[in-house]
Amino acid sequence: MALRGRNSAESNAAALADLYEQYYDRVTRYIAARIGNRDLAEDLAGDVFVRCAESIGSFEQRGVPLQAWLFRVAHNIVIDHYRRSSRRRNVPLDEALELPSDHEPQGEVEQKLIMDRVLQAMAQLNPAQQQVITLRFIAGLSSEEAGSVMGRTKGAIRELQRTVLKALRGRLGDDLEKVRFGVGEEGTQA
Amino acid sequence: MTERSFADILDECLDRVTMRGESIDTVVAEYPEHAQDLRQALSTAMAVRKAASFTPSADAKRAARLRLHDAIERRQIAAAKASPVGLLRDVLWGGRRLATAAAVVAAVLLGGAGTVVASTSSVPGDALYPVKRAAEQAQLPLAFTDSREAGLHAKLLDRRVHELQVVTEEERTRFVPGLAERIEHHADRADRLVVAPVDHAVADLPSMVALGNATEAPPAHTPGAVTASRPATAEIPADRLLELNQQMVALETKIAQLEAITRDACARAALERLTASLRERREQLLAVLRKADSLHRTPITITVVVPTPTPATASSDLTNVGAEEAPTAQPAARPSTKPVLPLPNQQTSPPFTTNETSAPTPTPSRAPEAMPTPAARTASPSTPTPAPKREQPPEVMQAVEGRITGVTLVRSESGGGILLKVQLTNGHGVRVLIERGGPRLTFGEKEAGLADVSLGVRVRIIRETATGKVRVVQVLTETRGGARLDDAGVGDSVAKGGASMTGADAPAVTVVVVQPGAGVAVTLGDVPREAAGKQRSGG
Numbered sequence: 001m002a003l004r005g006r007n008s009a010e011s012n013a014a015a016l017a018d019l020y021e022q023y024y025d026r027v028t029r030y031i032a033a034r035i036g037n038r039d040l041a042e043d044l045a046g047d048v049f050v051r052c053a054e055s056i057g058s059f060e061q062r063g064v065p066l067q068a069w070l071f072r073v074a075h076n077i078v079i080d081h082y083r084r085s086s087r088r089r090n091v092p093l094d095e096a097l098e099l100p101s102d103h104e105p106q107g108e109v110e111q112k113l114i115m116d117r118v119l120q121a122m123a124q125l126n127p128a129q130q131q132v133i134t135l136r137f138i139a140g141l142s143s144e145e146a147g148s149v150m151g152r153t154k155g156a157i158r159e160l161q162r163t164v165l166k167a168l169r170g171r172l173g174d175d176l177e178k179v180r181f182g183v184g185e186e187g188t189q190a
Numbered sequence: 191m192t193e194r195s196f197a198d199i200l201d202e203c204l205d206r207v208t209m210r211g212e213s214i215d216t217v218v219a220e221y222p223e224h225a226q227d228l229r230q231a232l233s234t235a236m237a238v239r240k241a242a243s244f245t246p247s248a249d250a251k252r253a254a255r256l257r258l259h260d261a262i263e264r265r266q267i268a269a270a271k272a273s274p275v276g277l278l279r280d281v282l283w284g285g286r287r288l289a290t291a292a293a294v295v296a297a298v299l300l301g302g303a304g305t306v307v308a309s310t311s312s313v314p315g316d317a318l319y320p321v322k323r324a325a326e327q328a329q330l331p332l333a334f335t336d337s338r339e340a341g342l343h344a345k346l347l348d349r350r351v352h353e354l355q356v357v358t359e360e361e362r363t364r365f366v367p368g369l370a371e372r373i374e375h376h377a378d379r380a381d382r383l384v385v386a387p388v389d390h391a392v393a394d395l396p397s398m399v400a401l402g403n404a405t406e407a408p409p410a411h412t413p414g415a416v417t418a419s420r421p422a423t424a425e426i427p428a429d430r431l432l433e434l435n436q437q438m439v440a441l442e443t444k445i446a447q448l449e450a451i452t453r454d455a456c457a458r459a460a461l462e463r464l465t466a467s468l469r470e471r472r473e474q475l476l477a478v479l480r481k482a483d484s485l486h487r488t489p490i491t492i493t494v495v496v497p498t499p500t501p502a503t504a505s506s507d508l509t510n511v512g513a514e515e516a517p518t519a520q521p522a523a524r525p526s527t528k529p530v531l532p533l534p535n536q537q538t539s540p541p542f543t544t545n546e547t548s549a550p551t552p553t554p555s556r557a558p559e560a561m562p563t564p565a566a567r568t569a570s571p572s573t574p575t576p577a578p579k580r581e582q583p584p585e586v587m588q589a590v591e592g593r594i595t596g597v598t599l600v601r602s603e604s605g606g607g608i609l610l611k612v613q614l615t616n617g618h619g620v621r622v623l624i625e626r627g628g629p630r631l632t633f634g635e636k637e638a639g640l641a642d643v644s645l646g647v648r649v650r651i652i653r654e655t656a657t658g659k660v661r662v663v664q665v666l667t668e669t670r671g672g673a674r675l676d677d678a679g680v681g682d683s684v685a686k687g688g689a690s691m692t693g694a695d696a697p698a699v700t701v702v703v704v705q706p707g708a709g710v711a712v713t714l715g716d717v718p719r720e721a722a723g724k725q726r727s728g729g
Contacts, residue, residue, distance in 0.1 A: 012262075013262045016258060016262060017258075020254070020255060020258055024246070024251055024254060024255075025245065025246055025251075028246040028250075029242055029243065029244065029246075032242065032244065033242040038244060038246075041246075042246050042247060042250035042251075042254070043250070045246070045250075045254055046250070046253060046254035046257045046258075049254055049257070049258040049261075050257050050258060050261040052258075053258055053261035053262050053265060054261055054265065057265075114237075115237075115240065115241040116241075118237050118238060118240075118241035119241050119242070122238065122241070122242075133235075133238055134242070136204065136208075136235075137204075137208055137235050137236075137238050137239045137242075138238070138239060138242045138243075140208065140209060142205060142209075143201050143205075154201075155197075157201075158197040158198060158200070158201040159197050161197075161200070161201070161204070162196065162197045162200055162231070165200075165230075165231040165234045165235060166231065168234050168238070169230050169231065169234045172234070172237070176230070176233050176234055176237050177233075179233065179236070179237045179240065
């Protein structure tokens, strides 16, 4: 996505509206995965778009995709949140999983527990590792776009994501073999 | 192949699986030499995505959209103040018609920076009128929400009527048909944006009532089918109702103005047609408002029967919601929809009591013999007679007050329960989870935490530590004055088994959750305020 036409007020507004429609959900999921709180992530996602509206005039179209700029803003919002709260997230997503009830089929309980372990494993990654997997697999950016956000080359991103996936695999072990994907889930856009 | 090459291959495969929807098997098959490593990495990536997947709430999304709109508007106002010429340039490059653009250029040359402001009083035939129209048109794409767009159209309608008055007075009659057409257009757009959602919601409410109507035999439900077969929402959007009302009042004013204009001989025919059209529209608005008002005031009982733990005795319309173990439940086996709780506004004694599960003796206020209420009979007038006789009346587990404008079936839970959203008059909403096996709500056990806080409406999760069950209990709503019961206060009142009501201004209406098979009785409508007042000391 790129700004349409001139950098006029109207085209900026239209570009922001498009950006919001296409990326609000992904930005919210990205922030939730980074800070571990979905309610707060929804608020912060609102902040992201407001900040974009305030600074879109300074956005210069020099080959940087608009969505990369958006997630850079989202990243900065996350960093600001860390600074304000003076602590890093170290717990899984707060409402990621409802606690299993005794009426739930065994298989579903197991799936929830596995997902919980995935989130816990993600929380133990270092910031760059967390960022690369959230940008790639939760925000749905390409490695090149993720590189734009993180200020790295796409080659560096590819290498980083390889090592992160390997590390996660090592922590989660055979649990991952038990993850079931719903119909169409495997491969649908985040 | 080197490690670096594997990183590239993996990247390509990740894109194909996570973005293009290809299966892991398909992409792995193309790289047999890396099959195992690729499969592990891809399944890890997919598990990460699945674990972090969730859908942001519609409320939050709406709020974010409004904030974005405000931010854009602030920025544009600031830009206009800093450079009115720049604003005109934006209007020009924003895709306006050439004639308009030419007019704006001319206006800038003639009038300078204050042109747009100066153009606001122009009418058709004036040199600056195209500037005014272009500036108006530039605002419409920025409205973002239906509500704001409707407001903008209402404002533009107002301007056109004023212009109509001016051109009629000045006998520029050739502009009248065009203005009449624009008035019609703005009224039509505003209608579509405001009336349609209200009308739709109003139309949905009766169908929600059918949920609890045992005379209608719904098809057997599969877990997914129930949600699809229900209306998406039965809430009457209060803000839209307000807008609709305002729009109707405004239309009356416009009609009066137009009728005055039609005394002029010029363009009488066009204006009379327009007046007739607006009058007809006003009648339509009134009809929707009356219908909404009538539904809002009429007590309605919605009965949703909770799945019972034993499939053989499972009954009710929603018994099959997610009830994998009871797929053969037939309509004939739904007779226990009969028991419906006494509705609070139909009782003479204090209507609310919260009984502990371990203390089944109901308090007099919830006397089980009062069960078959008129409203209940309305909800299920011809319940099949061979209803399994319920030996014990349903025990009231929890009663919570709140003025309710709508109840929405949010979803069926994987465990077989249902999640209802109860919308309150002041725009707040609470979610009530009715679990498969029944809301055996137990109080005083270890608390898992405050699960959902929605603008002062609190829902508390109680975890049964021994079994790991999660129960959701609706606890309280915010008082109108903004005060809330603090957490300790809520916990205390619940622990004592008392009704957890708020202050003297506590809104009225009741959600009653009862034992499995008995149902959830939700009353829409007003409950005498005195009844709410009595609840304050509940406990």
